Amino acid sequence: MTDSEAPYRRIAADLRRRIADGELAPGDRVPSTRQLARDWNVALATATKVLALLHSEGLVRARPRVGTVVADRVPGREPPPAGQRPSAGRQRGGGEAELTRERIVRAGIEIADAEGLDALSMRGVAARLGVSAMSPYRYVDGREHLVLLMADAAFGEQGYPRMPPPGWRASLELTGRVLWGLHRRHPWLAGLSPLTRPLPLPNLATHADWALRALDGLGFDETEMLDLHILLYAHIQGLATHLESEARAADASGLSEQEWMDRQGPAMEAIVSSGRYPTFGSILRHFARTGYDLDLDALFELGLKFLLDGIEAEGARRLGRPPAKPTDCG
Known part of the structure; x- marks a missing residue:
């Protein structure tokens, strides 16, 4: 041939x-x-x-x-x-x-x-x-x-300014958004390795160092600082896995996300009408009227806000300061 x-x-x-x-x-x-x-x-x-x-x-x-x-x-x-x-x-x-x-x-x-x-x-x-x-x-x-x-x-495609923004919260927000943006650009990053097997990558260490510097001085010990950093990364990685899996699902099924959801309508209706899940059913009936857009970017911002609010409150308690008013990360 x-x-x-x-x-x-x-x-x-x-x-x-x-x-x-x-x-x-x-x-x-x-x-x-x-x-x-x-x-x-x-x-x-x-x-x-x-x-x-x-x-x-x-x-x-x-x-x-x-x-x-x-x-x-x-x-x-x-x-x-x-x-x-x-x-x-x-x-x-x-x-x-x-x-x-x-x-x-x-x-x-x-x-x-x-x-x-x-x-x-x-x-x-x-x-x-x-x-x-x-x-x-x-x-x-x-x-x-x-x-x-x-x-x-x-x-390594995106780094950080030479001078960090004022306040630990702004620095940690920046870490989260930089990492989320990189995972958005390269969804396959989320599936490289589980949290239990971290990759020894110099450019990934840059993000870890920036996050840990933001957490330093808030009253947490070394274990807690690393745990909080891992929680932030887990939030990003967990959401980002769905970017890649959705692309695979669309490729394998030939259906868009909306087309797939439309096909699940009868099964969802059976769950709602069964009466066995009253709160879940009530929520689904509400969104059947108004519609619901599962926005991963919005979920990232919501999770980031709650995570930082929790760090803010616990750090203030340990340092004997009044907790700051919750802020909007957006």
Whole structure:
């Protein structure tokens, strides 16, 4: 079988046709690697090569928390015919000699942002960069090593001002919002490791140090300070896991969040009408009239406020100060 007859090229040609015909418009999500593998009965590595090829042709791009989408067209510029565009690893004239650990890490992050961490493979990263399958191993020991490098790079994308804001609360709020923003940008971070197995990442330690400095001097001992820091991170990580799991659920079921909820209507109605759960049923009947939007950003802010209010009250008690009035974290 020639390379032009390879399955990944046939699948890419089909997607290319759908884009050209307008069936997939700019901004539309293209099938994920898992969906392509399922629909075409090919391996995930093959499906990864499909999206890598279309990405190298400028036809698709990664959109964090959405997936791979059709790229915006540039007026007057059409992508070159299949097979005539130089691969990503050779576009700048240096061939694979220009491959660096930083490029490999960035390619891995782009794949994980668009498709989830399950779609990440060393072969897929090589395909995205247009280099041989073994080339990344000259810079990265393997997938596990790559994931750690990706996580450290992601946690290092946003830091803190040289001078902290006035007051411990403002500093801890900033820690929470920075970490929430990074998990929002890279949902796969939430599934890397349980709290019981913390990752020794320098850039993650930066966030821990900032949070612990904010808690220092409030009357808590070392164990309590670390526990409070872990509670803050657990709040962020716990909510962020749903960003990734929702994307997986939508991909596996083909249903949006609202479509899935609509299908649960009869089962929910049976729970409400049973009379066995009066308070829960009353709440559901209320929202059946008014509607309810489960907003993870709002839940993050609510949880952050209650956590900081509790720290404020307990710290004031230990230091013999009157507790401050609760404030709005928003």
